Amino acid sequence: MPPIPEFGRVQELIYELQIKQVMSREVATVTPDQSISDLKNLLRVKRISGAPVVENGKLVGIISVEDLIRALSKGEMAASIRDRMTTSLITVNEESTLIEAVRKFAQLGVGRLPVVNDRHELVGIVTGGDINRALLEALGLRYEAEEKHHIVHKNLFEEISSDETSIRLKYAIASKDFGNGGKASSRMKRALETIGVPPEVRRRAAIVSYEAEMNLIIHTTRGGELSVCVSPERLQICTTDAGPGIPDIDKALRPGWSTAPHWICELGFGAGMGLVNMKRCADEMKLESTPDVGTRLEVVIYPQLHT
């Protein structure tokens, strides 16, 4: 999935699509004279978590499951909705674009907004889910799940039959290219997700690769290469570079030891903790270096040990 063009498209859509294109038009409403007990039945039957309150065609309030719980805990289920509803109403006009609703969701922390027309009549309701669905439909994507982390990728290795399968990923890292620092590791982490590597293993691998990538950027004269080899039993991360090399490996591995120039610290690096971190994430780690020739780092993670 190429994320950047699609993300740009999502932004465009948020500014283009109108609320009335994505809202639900069939709104379950209540009247002020109904009771909290009536509300409870409605929420249960319709499987919703709140409802606008409408009187003589006009929107006069909103009432949610939180109001219901409050009334329930006080044993006041017979109270009228009029007495318990929120009347300071936040609505969104049907003609506005999605960005209006997105901003209001984000700023106010509400989960649904009543949609009104210019005469302030209730014409629909819009939720975060409606917006997600509309965006995904517009993008022609499968509606897999509302939240990204609920997407369960299958394991690519299970689909491939061979005596021995491995996938190799390679990334070229340029020296002193701070602006792109992390890009290779980000691409790698996404690739591991596609392959079906479990989250905790992915996280360890990403930490190792990011530290190693930053070391190539910060410490090498001509950059180097980051390569990852993934098989079902073994995940290997390697970096190689052509110098300057590390004169004293024991020192380099010492927590807090760093030769990074002072200004690197302003970027958040140079604490001398990178190699220590990598070691902690690794099941095996090898660091070899010859001054003036180059450095080779190899980290191995065994997925089975972390799942």
Added chain:
Amino acid sequence: MTLREIIQLVEGAPLTRVIPWDMDINYVTASDLMSDVLAFAKPHSVLLTGLANVHVISTAEMADVAAIILIRGKQPSDEVIRQAEEKGKPVFGSPHSMFELCARLHNAGMQGADVNAL
């Protein structure tokens, strides 16, 4: 604690759009050193930091940090916000100092992500 409760405690303002307000947050990491964050941060945690560059977003991505709070009203660039949104990492600004924010979150019962992070 939910992200909403944390953000109320720190008097934070969202700098990215679309916030998963009801997400559970279990730990706090507070640091300006990205190697520290990579060492200590856990999933389901927020990061408090005075650093507002793209490496903060990358670090959060690699370490599976759930949300980022920039202290003392630090303003990130548009590029930082763009990357945060692309990677689904909500970013907030808080006017308070690191000390004040840590104290508030600690008093509210939040746990620090510690050395045995992994």
